[in-house]
Amino acid sequence: DAKTTQPNSMESNEEEPVHLPCNHSTISGTDYIHWYRQLPSQGPEYVIHGLTSNVNNRMASLAIAEDRKSSTLILHRATLRDAAVYYCILRDSRGAQKLVFGQGTRLTINP
Amino acid sequence: EAGVAQSPRYKIIEKRQSVAFWCNPISGHATLYWYQQILGQGPKLLIQFQNNGVVDDSQLPKDRFSAERLKGVDSTLKIQPAKLEDSAVYLCASRSPGQAYNEQFFGPGTRLTVL
Numbered sequence: 001d002a003k004t005t006q007p008n009s010m011e012s013n014e015e016e017p018v019h020l021p022c023n024h025s026t027i028s029g030t031d032y033i034h035w036y037r038q039l040p041s042q043g044p045e046y047v048i049h050g051l052t053s054n055v056n057n058r059m060a061s062l063a064i065a066e067d068r069k070s071s072t073l074i075l076h077r078a079t080l081r082d083a084a085v086y087y088c089i090l091r092d093s094r095g096a097q098k099l100v101f102g103q104g105t106r107l108t109i110n111p
Numbered sequence: 112e113a114g115v116a117q118s119p120r121y122k123i124i125e126k127r128q129s130v131a132f133w134c135n136p137i138s139g140h141a142t143l144y145w146y147q148q149i150l151g152q153g154p155k156l157l158i159q160f161q162n163n164g165v166v167d168d169s170q171l172p173k174d175r176f177s178a179e180r181l182k183g184v185d186s187t188l189k190i191q192p193a194k195l196e197d198s199a200v201y202l203c204a205s206r207s208p209g210q211a212y213n214e215q216f217f218g219p220g221t222r223l224t225v226l
Binding site: 034036041042043045046049085087098099100101102103104 | 115144152153155156159167202204215217218220
């Protein structure tokens with residue numbers, strides 16, 4: 001499974017944008033980029049995914065580099081509820097399509 | 112739509128005892144996963160079912176862990192006998208059939224403490 005690299009932790013202020021980076025230099029052409037987050041004492045939840053183009057949904061935006069070797073999850077206006085561990089995961093569209101979680105980035109939001 | 116249900120939410124046992132966890136996935140979700148999450152780490156896949164067949168159990172410690180999904184709906188994960196290092200949160204997830212990028216829906220997990 002191709003690996004991702006994320007910072008261990010980040011901190012931001014409430015109502016400000018947050019940019020969470022992810023490096024995936026060994027990504028293959030069939031890998032989707034997925035982001036999940038895990039709030040305290042809960043199971044992970046899906047945030048967004050993309051293949052080549054930038055993506056937007058009600059939770060966040062995903063900006064994918066042209067060479068696909070990195071991506072950035074953007075929370076446009078962070079709230080205290082966005083404090084969580086964010087996981088960037090490459091998921092092969094072939095085979096069993098399993099998720100391989102790394103350590104993720106622990107995001108702290110200051111009031 | 113009801114989410115993934117798991118029980119119990121918490122379990123404390125002595126080492127060498129047995130324990131079982133139950134999962135009820137979202138209705139219609141053919142794929143079911145069990146993950147182990149040790150404190151401070153990301154979840155690790157233990158086993159994946161497609162309906163009632165095993166797709167991937169490469170990381171399941173088969174000498175002590177077993178899982179089944181009878182009738183392709185509910186699933187049970189068992190540990191027998193438990194070791195101290197099995198202390199973790201056990202997460203169940205399910206996914207609907209169709210596209211490979213379909214999201215996984217996770218349950219709240221069962222927190223196991225082995226003393």
